[in-house]
Amino acid sequence: MATLHSIQISPPLLNSSCAWSSNLRDLQELYDSPFTGAITTRTATIAGFNQDESHTVVFSNSSLSALNSYGYSPHPLSEYLGWVKQILQGSTSDKPVIISITSPNADGLESMVSSIQELRRELGDLERTPSRIAIELNTSCPNIRHASPSGYSFVHLLPLLKTLSTAFEADQTLTIGLKLPPYVYREQFVDALQVLSGIMVSSRSPISFFACTNTLGSSLLFPEQVVAAQSADSQFAVPSATGGLSGESVHALALGNVYTFTQLLRGPEARFPSLSKIKIIGVGGVTSKEAMERMRKAGAGAVACATFYGKEGVRAFELLSS
Ligand SMILES: Cc1cc2nc3c(=O)[nH]c(=O)nc-3n(C[C@H](O)[C@H](O)[C@H](O)COP(=O)(O)O)c2cc1C
Incomplete structure (x- = not known):
């Protein structure tokens, strides 16, 4: 079991936010599975994202990896709240x-x-103890035109973090997490923690968990590299040419992100004692029990997947558990 502030995830396995956790049917099926200890909804905005045929996902034909060009969910937050209410x-x-x-x-x-x-x-x-609703702020979708992932610039994320901190100050039973992009050099990790260490609420961090990591943006696959490309004569595997890479192709990078945050938060060289209770949901290339165990070894308190779940359906969680 993983305890993330006021919520408990038992077993410590869940889906990460994705196109296959979009609607009530997806969410109910995920919730009903005895192999998920929590579920994550697809990222919602206030008004719903304007999705069209340029937003899609393709699977690699050489590894269990995917490339997607999706933005956020077409369903507005209000719709998710109705579904969550019904499920709970x-x-x-x-x-x-x-x-x-x-x-x-x-x-x-x-x-x-x-x-x-x-x-x-x-x-x-x-x-209620434990709580049954938590918030994850997605700072890391690589597919939004003219809006690079805010998680790559923590200073610019500060107004949003202050809003979360104010909400936590008003109600300290609220569990809040951040979905982070994959980082590739040390200062990116340190900068994120530096900014977070400046928004404490009575010496507690309003942020209780990180979900590491989102897809690796600016990735490109050609049609001959994927299963069932958009159309035989398309130039690229997804219409936008570049998109977010996920699955086995990003597993090593995701493990490195989970490990680096764990070391900086709790390792011998930990530099931010006030943040030491932040837990990590390890995400990225979890396509087997061994990969799930590697995530735990790297420091993840709970493990999540999207690509493997997209490929296998909800049975993915049973496969990871057996
Ligand atoms: C088709 C698809 C849609 C996704 N949509 C979202 C999303 O709405 N919000 C989000 O935070 N992450 C989203 N992700 C990223 C996943 O949650 C996850 O971080 C990433 O795919 C790496 O995990 P994986 O290798 O298990 O897929 C999406 C991934 C895929 C493949």
């Missing part, structure tokens, strides 16, 4: 739902967090 009202389980959200500005984020808190209040989640 129909169950007495402690299994939590991690609601993935994003916003380009602090006002939008504040309103999204308040509507999630409103739902928690309605469901009695503020007084």
